[in-house]
Amino acid sequence: MDFITNPKIDEYLRSLVNIDDPVLLKMEELGHRLNFPIVDRLVGNFLYLITKIKNPKLIVELGSGFGYSAYWFAKALRDGKVVLNDYKEENIEKAKKFFKEGNLTEKAVFEVGDAVENAKKYKNIDILFLDHEKSRYLEAVKELETNLSENALIIADNVLWHGKVIEENPNNKTKKILEFNEYMFKSGKFFSSIVPLRDGILLALKI
Amino acid sequence: MDFITNPKIDEYLRSLVNIDDPVLLKMEELGHRLNFPIVDRLVGNFLYLITKIKNPKLIVELGSGFGYSAYWFAKALRDGKVVLNDYKEENIEKAKKFFKEGNLTEKAVFEVGDAVENAKKYKNIDILFLDHEKSRYLEAVKELETNLSENALIIADNVLWHGKVIEENPNNKTKKILEFNEYMFKSGKFFSSIVPLRDGILLALKI
Numbered sequence: 532m533d534f535i536t537n538p539k540i541d542e543y544l545r546s547l548v549n550i551d552d553p554v555l556l557k558m559e560e561l562g563h564r565l566n567f568p569i570v571d572r573l574v575g576n577f578l579y580l581i582t583k584i585k586n587p588k589l590i591v592e593l594g595s596g597f598g599y600s601a602y603w604f605a606k607a608l609r610d611g612k613v614v615l616n617d618y619k620e621e622n623i624e625k626a627k628k629f630f631k632e633g634n635l636t637e638k639a640v641f642e643v644g645d646a647v648e649n650a651k652k653y654k655n656i657d658i659l660f661l662d663h664e665k666s667r668y669l670e671a672v673k674e675l676e677t678n679l680s681e682n683a684l685i686i687a688d689n690v691l692w693h694g695k696v697i698e699e700n701p702n703n704k705t706k707k708i709l710e711f712n713e714y715m716f717k718s719g720k721f722f723s724s725i726v727p728l729r730d731g732i733l734l735a736l737k738i
Numbered sequence: 739m740d741f742i743t744n745p746k747i748d749e750y751l752r753s754l755v756n757i758d759d760p761v762l763l764k765m766e767e768l769g770h771r772l773n774f775p776i777v778d779r780l781v782g783n784f785l786y787l788i789t790k791i792k793n794p795k796l797i798v799e800l801g802s803g804f805g806y807s808a809y810w811f812a813k814a815l816r817d818g819k820v821v822l823n824d825y826k827e828e829n830i831e832k833a834k835k836f837f838k839e840g841n842l843t844e845k846a847v848f849e850v851g852d853a854v855e856n857a858k859k860y861k862n863i864d865i866l867f868l869d870h871e872k873s874r875y876l877e878a879v880k881e882l883e884t885n886l887s888e889n890a891l892i893i894a895d896n897v898l899w900h901g902k903v904i905e906e907n908p909n910n911k912t913k914k915i916l917e918f919n920e921y922m923f924k925s926g927k928f929f930s931s932i933v934p935l936r937d938g939i940l941l942a943l944k945i
Contacts, residue, residue: 536934539904540742544932547923570790583943584792584891684791716754724784725751726933727743727876736790 535691535727541573548576552606554633558599561625570662570688578660578686579701581734582607585684587657592616593646593671594663596626597628600688604660605635613639614653616646616663647671655680661687666707669714676720683737685721687711691731742898742934748780755783759813762841765806768832776806777869777895781936783868785893788941789814792891794864799823800853800878802869805833807895811867812842820846821860823853824871854878862887868894873914876921883927890944894918894926898938 536544544715550556550572563567570578580603582590588611590604595615606612617623620643630636642649647670650656657680661668670688679685690712691697695705712733715723721735742888757763757779769776775860777785789811789854797811802822809819824830827850836841839887853870854877857863864887868875870901886892897919902912923928924942928942 533745535744537742537744537901537904540898540901540934543904544934545921547930547932549924563796573931576931580929581791582940583929607787646920656937691747692749694744694747697744697750710899712754717756722787722790723754724780724787725754726784726935727747728933734787736787 535731536693541571542571542727548572551583552630552633555599557632558597558602558629559589559612559665561597562599567596569596570603570702574688574732575600575603577726577728579603579607581684581686582658585658587611587684588657588661589653589656589680590614591650591653591678592662593650594661595626596662597622598629600660600662601626602629602633602635604677605630606680607639608638608708610624611638611657614642614650615639616644618644620713643708648672648686651677651678654678656667657683659683659685662689663684665689665692666704669711670716672711680735681737685715685733685737687715687733688713689730690725690733691727693730696731702735740872742901742936743913749934751780751941757841761836762806762809764839765804765836768804769806774803776803776830777810778936778943779878782807783893784933784935784939786810786814788891788893790826791864792865794818795820796863796887797867798823798857798863798885799863799869800857800858801834801868802829803828803869805836807835807867807869807944808833808846809840810922811865812837812845813840816844816863818845821849821857822846822855823849823851823856825851825853854881858885859881863887866890866892869896872899873911874894876914876918877916879921881936886944888944892922892940892942892944894922894940894942896937897932898934900937903938 723735930942
């Protein structure tokens with residue numbers, strides 16, 4: 532496993548970001564304790580900023596876990612909603628508690644089940660956040676194409692896959708991620724950029 | 739000098755970005771030939787995307803060189819203007835030629851002289867791009883505070899300064915950059931994030 536960002540630079544970036552929301556701190560603590568993958572505070576902070584700039588009405592997440600990224604999205608929303616999706620009911624139950632504690636429940640919709648199928652119920656998605664099963668990213672984008680709003684932004688986490696994307700003999704999952712990145716940059720349907728924060732965030736604006 | 743992003747990851751990111759604008763290619767070639775610092779295609783690509791999301795009316799650059807970043811901004815503008823500023827007339831003359839060649843002249847205003855003083859003429863700046871003398875970033879932000887629009891975004895290049903920000907004994911210029919970053923994250927006037935692309939890009943949204 533190769534690293535993506537120089538660990539000392541990463542540490543410096545972390546030293547600049549100050550989190551004072553007790554609910555976010557509690558979620559980080561839970562993620563750490565359960566060794567549950569969350570996008571982390573550098574990415575959360577970045578998602579918040581992008582959401583503030585974009586000012587979306589509807590954000591749909593695929594793969595919300597217990598709601599860490601969704602919580603950042605909700606905080607940044609002016610008057611829209613974020614839809615959380617997870618296949619595990621216990622994750623969504625935890626998310627509900629955190630959102631209640633942070634007074635953000637009215638900005639959220641909670642869904643349990645297959646993320647792509649659930650997302651199909653929503654039209655005019657302004658931000659689609661992909662953080663579910665990595666080998667299903669490309670399928671999700673293709674299946675949800677008509678559910679996106681005119682200037683929709685797709686944000687995908689883990690697109691550098693712990694640095695595995697540069698391995699000489701990538702495994703099947705890594706190949707799926709490489710294929711997804713290739714599509715997002717070269718299909719002509721999106722204008723894309725990858726930000727090498729933590730595990731790699733892809734931003735893709737619908738053309 | 740420490741590196742910021744794993745060079746192999748950087749190479750992978752570069753392999754995804756395809757530039758087909760002959761003027762941009764010519765500018766990159768000139769930057770390479772003169773060893774003139776330009777933001778490079780990964781950053782240009784990212785600036786384009788952020789500009790598309792933000793949809794600004796007025797972008798003001800401090801330190802435009804021969805116009806590489808400004809050219810990306812201009813391409814992304816729907817109906818606004820980008821103001822180029824450089825203290826060297828010969829740089830601005832080169833920029834004018836490139837903009838003419840790319841049919842982007844009507845989206846640009848060209849200024850020669852002290853970047854901060856020139857920028858003071860402009861009100862309601864939606865994006866302020868800092869790429870002039872690094873030790874003057876903080877001064878620029880303070881002096882131009884009232885020239886920013888309500889939801890202005892400040893974008894600053896080189897905020898990780900070739901990795902020097904993590905050195906044990908930073909020199910004076912590096913200290914100035916550290917002080918600038920500290921201010922952008924902790925003054926309470928901005929919501930900030932640093933993207934470790936190339937030499938580090940700071941995005942700061944006015945609160």
